[in-house]
Amino acid sequence: MEEIEVPQYFICPISLQIMRDPVTAITGITYDRESIEQWLFDNKNSTCPVSKQLLPRDSDLTPNHTLRRLIQAWCTQNAALGIVRIPTPKPPLHKIQVLKLLKDLHNHKSLVQLELLAAENERNKKCLLEAGVPRAMIIFIINCYRKAQIQKGLHEALSILQFVKIPKNEWPQLVKDHDQTLDSLTWILCHEEMENSIAVKSHVVLLLKKIINKGDTCHVLERLKPEFFEAMVKILRHGVTQQGTSAALHVLLSASSSTRNRIMMVEAGVVHEVVEIELGAPEKRVTELTLAILFHLCCCANGRAKFLSHEGAIAVVTERILKVSAAVDDRAVFVLAMVAKFSGTKVVLQEMLKMGSMAKLCMVVQADRAKYLKDKAMEVLKEHSEVWTDSLCFPHSSFRAYVRY
Structure with missing residues (x-):
């Protein structure tokens, strides 16, 4: 392929590959449809890559049939050289086709078809959104919950909700309109026996993250129940996908901002599970989430x-402390400070001394960290100086005199 000279106007300015479905933007520049849609929708750009002119995401992309036929003819002429003819692209998905599939949701094949369409390209996702597919999927999930049946198609319905990106400002109203959404998702998480269990529960947790982290979620957080947190603990304990575990931690962190939720989280066993996750030496972002949750709890x-x-x-x-990030240092120091101040029995303080907590706080004071954090570490050291100043577990003899005064 490298030895064949390809006409320059056959090449997409973005992908630098032969165009399979050439479309012309309102700026007059032609691109391969997949590349320009990814540029506009996935990368959220609003300018033409070549001309740098404004190119709104909702602007029309006109199929360039003449150029596509020229490319196909050229491919046919060079077939002997190993060039494969580019197939004629499928006609754009029409809203009427989607509405027809939505009317037949009791048929599992309709949900499978909708999932395939959602996974195909950005143009389809936009069409599915405009046809009201996300709302229909939520109603389907709620109906499963009302019937107490894990129906065929539940996996596809949840998968479609991952593919079709619902605008941020629409989530709160969507959940308000369908007040059993959270109950339905909790019910799925609690269900032990179902096909594709890990994939289904991962989809549920990712969906919960979208619901809770977008828009005005106060009314959502106030409605969480003990069984919701019990289900989340099972997700952390038994595992889903890595992405699902991270999403579960995001959800729990958002929920922990409420005092009523903290009580339920503690009773459900969240503290134990996040400590267990941390003992597994997770990646940086997970550690930041677990320490933030521990701080709130x-x-x-x-x-x-x-x-x-x-x-x-x-x-x-x-x-x-001092090994992951500034955010982790912040949460870890404050966790130790709260434990020392409010639960600092002799046994607890001796445990902190034995585990090197006091020595680490000393290192924070001497490290290049924010003043408020150094002050907090110093506060703990001064308040409990009688525990560590004469201990062999604390080797910083020069620091002893410094803290005493």
């Missing part, structure tokens, strides 16, 4: 009690 007495009941909790939080 340790704001309440029950949360600190559960934290201290785990043998590895103090050790793993201490170990993460």
